[in-house]
Structure formats: C-alpha cells, structure tokens
Amino acid sequence: MWKKSLVFSGSIVGFALVLIGLVAFQARAAEKETLIIGMQDPLASLDPAKAYDVTSLGVTSQLYDTLVRFDEDSAHAKPSLAESWEIGVDGKTWTFHLRKDMTFVSGNPINADAVVYSLTRAIELNKDPAWLLTQFGLNKDSIQKVDDLTITFTLDRSYAPTLFLSCLGFNVASILDAVAVKAHEQQGDWGSAWLEEHSAGSGAFILEKREEGRVALQANPAYRGDKPATKNIVVTHVAEPIEQAIQIEKGGIDVAWDLQPDQIRRLETLPDIQVFETPTFTTIHFVMNVAFEPLTKPEVRNAIRYAIDYDGLVDLVLQGAAVKTQSIFPKGMSGYIPDMPYEYNPEKAKQLLNSAGYPDGVDIELLCLDYAPWVDIAAKIKSDLKNIGIRVKIKQTDISGMVDAYVSRNFQLHLWQWQPDYVDPDSNAKALAHSDKLGDDATIKSVLWFSHYVNAEIARLVEDASLESDESKRDMMYQEIARKIQIDGPFAVLCVSKKPYAIRFEKQDLLGIPSVLRSNFPPIR
Known part of the structure; x- marks a missing residue:
C-alpha cells in the first residue's frame, strides 16, 4: 500500500475526448495537427499493468479503453467497452456485456477473450497497481468468459458497487489486444517489453514513437468515439516549472502543466497565452x-x-x-x-x-x-x-x-x-x-x-x-x-x-476543462 501513496498516482485519469468543429482555414488546421505538452514527471511505463505515475497514467489513458468510464465530476460509472452489467443476488458475482462489433487498432475483435486475458495479465504480473484488482479477491480463476461478449467476475465479498466499478475504470483494468500482445511475449513477460515501445489498444490515440524524455501519439483513425481535435500529441519531459514557463512563452511547448504561482502571474499577462485553474x-x-x-x-x-x-x-x-x-x-x-x-x-x-x-x-x-x-x-x-x-x-x-x-x-x-x-x-x-x-x-x-x-x-x-x-x-x-x-x-x-496550467491561445480549443477528478493530465479533446 505504501507505494500507492508515494507515486502521486492519480489514478483518476480516464479522459473524455470530444469532437469540435472543422477548422475553416488550411493554415489553421496545420497549426493544430500537433499538441505539445510539457510534464514535470517523466514517463515510467507504457504498459497499463505497470503505469502508476502521473505521466504514464495520462498517456496510457489515451491509448486504451476500459470496461467502464468516469466523465467529468461524476463518481458514477458509465458504459465504455461494456454496454451493461448486473450484480448477482449474492452481491459477489458481476456480469459484464460487451458492445458488439468493436475492434482494436489492429482490426482484431474486442471480445471476452481479450478482457479475460487483459485483467488476468495485470493480476499475474502483480506490479504496483495490481492491488486495485486483487483487493477484491480476483485471481486468474475468478474472471471467466461466458460467451464472446459476456464475462463474469467473482469477488470474495459483496463490496460497495461504486468501489468495484471505480477500480475497473482505472488504467490497470485497460483492455489490450490479446492476439497482438501474445505474439510478442518474451520469456514469460506477458508482452511487457514490447508494450513499452508499442500500443495494443482501442483508444483515441496510437503510440507512434517513444524516445528518452519524449513520447509521440497519433490519432486512431478507427476510434469508435468522437474523433480527437488534434492529429498528434507529443508529451515531453520538462522537469522544472520555470523551464516550462519559458518554453511555452517561446512556443516550444503548447501546454505547461506544472507551474508555480509566480510563473502563472507572469504568463497571464501575455496575450498569446491562456491561464486556467481547476x-x-x-x-x-x-x-x-x-x-x-x-x-x-x-x-x-x-x-x-x-x-x-x-x-x-x-x-x-x-x-x-x-x-x-x-x-x-x-x-x-x-x-x-x-x-x-x-x-x-x-x-x-x-x-x-x-x-x-x-x-x-x-x-x-x-x-x-x-x-x-x-x-x-x-x-x-x-x-x-x-x-x-x-x-x-x-x-x-x-x-x-x-x-x-x-x-x-x-x-x-x-x-x-x-x-x-x-x-x-x-x-x-x-x-x-x-x-x-x-x-x-x-x-x-x-x-x-x-x-x-x-x-x-x-x-x-x-x-x-x-x-x-x-x-x-x-x-x-x-x-x-x-x-x-x-x-x-x-x-x-x-x-x-x-491545478493551474497554461496553454498557448491558438491551441486552447484542443483541451477540455479538467474536472476535479481528472486533474493529473491534460484532458485532450
């Protein structure tokens, strides 16, 4: 449990992506093809079974979907990959029904096999965030496929429904393309090494490239939801808040996510920068x-x-x-x-x-x-x-x-x-x-x-x-x-x-307003 309190996890980073109107001019559209975000915390892992720091959680939430999601300030689960669910009379048996005809980026189907594999994988790897699942007594035998679109979970006790659903909305419960990941397993690592350089999800973005201190994402053209307003996201490590302030002022980054009050006061006087607080x-x-x-x-x-x-x-x-x-x-x-x-x-x-x-x-x-x-x-x-x-x-x-x-x-x-x-x-x-x-x-x-x-x-x-x-x-x-x-x-x-943050004026309609539950990473539209 102590690791949980020492990583500033923020677990609460499932971000809504909302479609905005088409841009009127070609030049304006070109400007908005890429959004560059400066983050103080370096990215640790792109494997959702391992991701447990602010930047890693934010990035993986763009690459993968979960069974349920949480929008804005709502503490109540909404359908995502699962269209519905019910609890058995014992309070311990949960049944989830997947949407039909969903696919991963690869074209492979999102089905019960993928769900069972993904959650079993997270439990068996047993990395830092795995406790969010194992605290309910879940193991490789308690997550079962009923048919291609139906999965059951058997918990060890009858927990508060909002508690269990909240944890299923966390990144550790991301659903991965089992076929793709299995094809790249090495020495029993459940494909973890491969996932540090590749994505295998169904989210709004696809991993383009990961370099030292930098990760680049591309919009997923087959995304089932509203298309993001930007084609590319670049998340770059800028450790010092003062350096983020300098870079956004010069145009080196579009979003400065980690700023101190004195930097905010200066930036809010500049006409080409917008300052927000949540x-x-x-x-x-x-x-x-x-x-x-x-x-x-x-x-x-x-x-x-x-x-x-x-x-x-x-x-x-x-x-x-x-x-x-x-x-x-x-x-x-x-x-x-x-x-x-x-x-x-x-x-x-x-x-x-x-x-x-x-x-x-x-x-x-x-x-x-x-x-x-x-x-x-x-x-x-x-x-x-x-x-x-x-x-x-x-x-x-x-x-x-x-x-x-x-x-x-x-x-x-x-x-x-x-x-x-x-x-x-x-x-x-x-x-x-x-x-x-x-x-x-x-x-x-x-x-x-x-x-x-x-x-x-x-x-x-x-x-x-x-x-x-x-x-x-x-x-x-x-x-x-x-x-x-x-x-x-x-x-x-x-x-x-x-949470104060700054964004260059011409890019402000690419970000939503982060809610009290979504304040660890910029909410991409």
Whole structure:
C-alpha cells in the first residue's frame, strides 16, 4: 500500500475526448495537427499493468479503453467497452456485456477473450497497481468468459458497487489486444517489453514513437468515439516549472502543466497565452510519527494543529492555489466534512504544550521534498511552530529519500500530499484512516501504519464502509471516519491544492476543462 501513496498516482485519469468543429482555414488546421505538452514527471511505463505515475497514467489513458468510464465530476460509472452489467443476488458475482462489433487498432475483435486475458495479465504480473484488482479477491480463476461478449467476475465479498466499478475504470483494468500482445511475449513477460515501445489498444490515440524524455501519439483513425481535435500529441519531459514557463512563452511547448504561482502571474499577462485553474482532490498534509517523543502525546499533536496559520499558508505561501480544509476527504468526494476545528490559536497551542509537560518547547525534524512548493510550505510551518516554542529542523530530500523514510518508518514530521487512485472515498480511507496493527501482520500498510498509529475502531469502520451498498449510509460512515481521524489521528491536514496550467491561445480549443477528478493530465479533446 505504501507505494500507492508515494507515486502521486492519480489514478483518476480516464479522459473524455470530444469532437469540435472543422477548422475553416488550411493554415489553421496545420497549426493544430500537433499538441505539445510539457510534464514535470517523466514517463515510467507504457504498459497499463505497470503505469502508476502521473505521466504514464495520462498517456496510457489515451491509448486504451476500459470496461467502464468516469466523465467529468461524476463518481458514477458509465458504459465504455461494456454496454451493461448486473450484480448477482449474492452481491459477489458481476456480469459484464460487451458492445458488439468493436475492434482494436489492429482490426482484431474486442471480445471476452481479450478482457479475460487483459485483467488476468495485470493480476499475474502483480506490479504496483495490481492491488486495485486483487483487493477484491480476483485471481486468474475468478474472471471467466461466458460467451464472446459476456464475462463474469467473482469477488470474495459483496463490496460497495461504486468501489468495484471505480477500480475497473482505472488504467490497470485497460483492455489490450490479446492476439497482438501474445505474439510478442518474451520469456514469460506477458508482452511487457514490447508494450513499452508499442500500443495494443482501442483508444483515441496510437503510440507512434517513444524516445528518452519524449513520447509521440497519433490519432486512431478507427476510434469508435468522437474523433480527437488534434492529429498528434507529443508529451515531453520538462522537469522544472520555470523551464516550462519559458518554453511555452517561446512556443516550444503548447501546454505547461506544472507551474508555480509566480510563473502563472507572469504568463497571464501575455496575450498569446491562456491561464486556467481547476480544483483537485490533492490533499496536502503532514504526518506526525507517534512513535517519536513528544508526538506520542495527543496534546502535542493538537498543539501543533492549533499553531498552524492555515490562512497564511494558503494566501501567502501558495498564493491562493489551494483551498483550506481539514478533512481527509476533499470537497466533492463522499465523506467530506466542512468542519475546521483547528483555527490558528497560538495561545491555546502553548497551553496544550505546557499541559503535555513541555513548557520550554521541543525540538523536532520536518522532512520535505527539496523543491517548491514543499520547501516554502515547510518554512511556513517552521515559522508558525517557533511561535509556540517548537523548534523545527527542516530536512530536505528527493523522492527516494521520502520513500526511504516511509519504508523505514524513520521520520518525525513528514510533509506530503495524497491523490486518490480511483473515484471512491475508499481510496482515501484505506490510505489515510485504516490501521489495525503495528506489525507486519497489519491488514493494510497505510500512511497510518508508517506513522505507528493504530486505531482498530476506525479500521473496522473503513472495512465496513467498503462493503456498504447504500450510498447514503456509506457517506455517513465516511463522515464519521473523517471526524474521528480529524480529532485523534496523526495528521495535520492543511489544504486541497488547485491545478493551474497554461496553454498557448491558438491551441486552447484542443483541451477540455479538467474536472476535479481528472486533474493529473491534460484532458485532450
């Protein structure tokens, strides 16, 4: 589970592609043949059974389709390759019916054999995202072909329908051309090496070429849905936000996807660049490791929460590119609560610290990533905590250092963010509220497990909520979980970030408006 929280997955990247009108002039059409997107995160894999980083998920979502899809802000599944489905009376048996006469790019039919192969392949490869399927007890024997257009799934329990469907909409459940992939298997790799340089899907785009730091896609002329407005997409790795700003200003890229507020302020003054902003489900927080003194004491954890100037952090440090919240479920997600019990109150924080037995304050270390905005957020936290006598030492590190600290459970304060993998509150609950045991026999090694926090009552609530089929009751269960974690948990939830991005004016009608569920990769029309 820890890998899930350390890759900024965003799992929620099935993007709608919408047809726009024909361009009036040939010159205008030529301009729009290619859309070049600058992304901060490098592409790791083009195999949907492996893809688990922002860029890889975004690209593979253009190449492959899934049985179901999620549009815009909807948390409800819609038909995609499957035209319908039903749940058996036991709540564990699901039957999916495929659309007729569908084909992959190769011309091979999209049928039950392809579905069984694709999902079995993801489970058997057992790479990072495989848990989204195996958490339901799925294995090679529980996914069966009934006929050419019908497949059954047998789950180990009766799960909440929205939970299972949400995971079937994630990239790991992409449907591949089984005939093409099998023809390129090498030494039992399920065709994985070949898929890093080729695509075998039915999506709106086809992989043209992959090079170091660059991937090029071509529109699929046989795509069954609305045709994309651009013939080609190029995704290029531009690691630094300032370099993205420079490149979009000079015309080297058309979309700058990873920008800081100061770059946004400059770009929005330029007539040939449009700047947009969308809400996200990305929660920024820091975790307090309760195995370390004085964080073992709830009074100290509460003192820290009351010492944070949340408004100043959002307005001054993040310059409005976030919304203050103290809920592990962001607004728009089931389970969200607007409660904000921790307002900036240094005097109350000092009293709590004194009652915990630390009238002279304490020394503590805060771990953060070594680039903006993390170093700026850390500096603000350090300044706030200094006002109540907590002396913070900031330790900056790269992503591998953050991973190492989590794996070893050797940190005190850990500044981080969380993006849900799928459009269901279970994604946040399993990571941010489930912890039943401290040892290796823990049911889930969540963020809480890494911070040595255990609350078996909340863990049971998380498990029960994943099985509740009544959406109203389920929402109330998640609200209860949110309130319990808010008061007793090891978090200081700071805010939910907004996503600013820029696009060259002449290319703006090639992008849709990313919704709160689709904010990890540009939504291509």
